[in-house]
Ligand SMILES: *[C@@H]1O[C@H](CO)[C@@H](O)[C@H](O)[C@H]1NC(C)=O
C-alpha cells in the first residue's frame with residue numbers, strides 16, 4: 001500500500017509532465033491553398049493561433065504565407081511540389097537556391113519563421129503517377145539535405161517525404177504481415193536508411209475514408225475509432241480500427257527491414273464532409289473527434305503505444321483542388337472556404353473550433369435558373385456543363401449535401417456556383433435566356449447556396465483608395 005502511494009506521488013509529476021509535453025507538441029494541421037478565393041494568410045494564422053495550433057504543414061513555400069507565420073510561434077513544415085523534383089534531383093545548384101530562397105531567407109533574422117521540416121515531394125509514389133517520380137525523389141531528398149547542411153541548418157531543419165499509405169501493404173488483414181510494396185521495395189529501403197541516417201522521420205498519410213470509398217464491402221465502423229465489434233487479433237495485439245492496423249503495418253515493414261525505431265509522422269489524417277455518400281458532417285465529426293480524443297490522451301497504436309505526431313487534413317476547404325481522385329477532394333476542411341467551422345471539435349486547449357474573423361462576403365445575391373426557363377431548351381445542358389467545369393458542382397452527386405435537389409434547383413446550384421466563383425460579376429449570370437440574379441436565398445435544408453468571400457486583391461484595394469481620396473479631397477475643399 002505504502003509503496004503504491006509513494007509510486008503514485010513520484011509518478012504524478014511525471015504524468016503531468018508527459019501530458020503537458022503532449023500539449024506542447026500539439027496537433028498539427030495541413031494548410032493547402034488550392035482555392036479560387038483563399039482567405040488572407042494573416043487571417044488564417046490568426047485562426048491557427050485562436051485554436052491553439054502549434055504546427056502547420058504547407059504544400060509549398062509561398063512567401064506571403066511564410067511572412068504571416070513569422071513570429072507566430074507556430075512550427076512549420078514547408079513543401080516541395082512533385083513537379084520540382086526532377087530539377088532538384090539533377091541540380092545541386094537548384095537545391096541550394098531552393099533552400100536559400102525558401103528556407104534560409106525566412107529563418108536568418110531573429111524572430112523569423114520556425115521552419116522545422118522540408119517535405120520533399122507529396123505522395124510521389126502513388127500508383128496513379130505510374131512511377132513518374134521514382135527516379136527523382138531520393139536524389140532530390142539527398143540534394144536538399146546537402147543544401148541544408150551547407151546552409152548550417154541541418155540541426156534545425158529536417159527533411160522527409162510525405163508518402164501515401166500504399167507504399168506498404170500486408171498480405172493478410174494482420175499488420176505483422178506488412179512490408180513495403182514489392183515494386184518499390186529497394187527504393188523504400190534506401191529512403192528509410194537515408195531518413196534514419198539523418199535523424200529524420202518517416203511521413204505517411206493514412207486515410208480510413210479512402211478504404212471505405214474504395215471498397216463498398218468495407219465495414220463502416222472499422223473506419224472509425226469506436227463501435228467495431230469484430231476486432232482483429234494479431235498475435236495478442238488487438239485491432240479495432242483501420243488506422244491502427246494501417247499504421248502498424250508500416251511499423252512492421254520498418255521493423256522487418258532493420259529500422260524498428262524510425263519515428264513516424266502522420267502527415268495527413270482526416271475525413272471529408274461532402275462530395276460522396278460517406279462524406280458528411282456526422283462521419284467527419286465522429287472520425288476527427290475519435291482521433292483527437294486518443295491523440296490528446298497520448299494514446300498511440302498497439303505497436304507504438306506512445307503519443308503520435310500528426311497533422312490533420314485539412315484546415316480549410318479548397319474549391320480548386322483536382323477532383324480526379326473524387327468529388328470529396330474539395331471538402332476536407334475543418335472549416336468552410338470562408339473560415340467558418342463545420343462542426344464542433346475539441347482540438348485541445350479550446351472547446352470547439354474558433355472561426356475566422358474579419359471575413360467579408362459578397363452581396364446577398366445568387367444566380368438561379370429563370371422560373372420561365374424551359375428545361376428542354378438545348379442550351380441547358382451545355383450551360384450546366386460549362387458552369388460545373390469552371391466552378392464547383394461537387395455537392396450535387398448522389399448522397400451529397402445537395403444530392404436531393406429537384407432538376408430546376410440543381411441547375412440553379414450550378415449557375416450560382418459559377419456566379420460566385422466569378423465574384424458575382426453581371427456577365428457570370430448570363431446563361432443564354434436561362435438565368436437571373438435574385439436576392440432570395442435558394443438554399444434548401446442542408447444544401448447551401450454559398451456566397452463567395454471578398455479577397456484582398458490589389459485591384460479592389462486600389463479602387464477603394466481612389467474613392468477615399470476623392471472623398472477626402474472634396475471634404476477638405
Ligand atoms: C521557392 O518556393 C516557391 C513556392 O513553392 C517556388 O515557386 C520557387 O520556385 C522556389 N524558389 C526556388 C529558388 O526554387
Ligand SMILES: *[C@@H]1O[C@H](CO)[C@@H](O)[C@H](O)[C@H]1NC(C)=O
Pocket residue numbers: 128129130132
Ligand atoms: C498512367 O497510365 C495510365 C494508363 O496507361 C494513363 O491513363 C495515365 O494518364 C497515366 N498517368 C500519368 C500521371 O502518367
Ligand SMILES: *[C@@H]1O[C@H](CO)[C@@H](O)[C@H](O)[C@H]1NC(C)=O
Pocket residue numbers: 384388393396397405406407410411414
Ligand atoms: C444535378 O446536377 C449534377 C451535375 O450537373 C448531375 O450530375 C445530376 O445528375 C443532377 N441531378 C438531377 C436530379 O438533376
